[in-house]
Amino acid sequence: MGCSQGKLIGGLRSLSEEKLGGFSHRRLTLRRSLSEELLEKIMQYTNLEQEQVEAKYRQFLTKHPKGRISKKSFQSMLTDCFPGINSAKLGLLGSHIWRIYDLNEDGQIDFYEFMTVLHVMSKGSSEDNLRQIFRVFDINRDGRISKEELEKIVDDFQLNNAGDGCLVNSVFNEMDENEDGEISPEEFIEACMAQKKISTMLTLKIIDIFIVD
DSSP: OOBTTBSHHHHHHGGGTSOOTTOOHHHHHHHOOOOHHHHHHHHHHHOOOHHHHHHHHHHHHHHOTTSEEOHHHHHHHHHHHOTTSOHHHHHHHHHHHHHHHOTTOSSSEEHHHHHHHHHHHHHOOHHHHHHHHHHHHOTTOSSOEEHHHHHHHHHHTTOOSSOSSHHHHHHHHHHOTTOSSEEOHHHHHHHHHTTOHHHHHHHHHHHGGGSOO
16 A cells, blocks of 8 residues: 555564665764663664664664653554545554553653564564564453443444444454453454454454455
């Protein structure tokens, strides 16, 4: 669609592939460098060499000189990826997708969060990816998905063509194993890994946003 390499993940990955433009490596390093602790943490998580991480960080800074992605910048990325969606709907989708990236809930996406999420998307296990997708549904970030939260996601992403609430009830019937009225991360992952029909269909519709065409 709008992103040359696919949808949202293509747009975000492009940050790691663009040329440095008018910024010199030395100037960027002097202006802002990764701490040894953070550098080591990213290297261990992604299995990248130090030079690779530092290069990606310099490239990250060309787009985000402050070292963080603001909500405004994130929304701009979504606009580039989905030019056919009106701004109101895109704002709704963006608020849900944002939860995947803003791991520490500080209202910004730093380089560690950026690298962590993209690493899971490209090289993580199915379970790791599903755990990330779970955050889209967990609107209040309490580690559970309520029926009200699922209804909002289905409505905002326009996933239920019938509009009668049957989709939400069907998902809960499949996922809510202990019938406590909420879906835990483990129940969510188990239902998807077991390829339960409705659960898998719903989750794939969300995952499709992050897949490169």
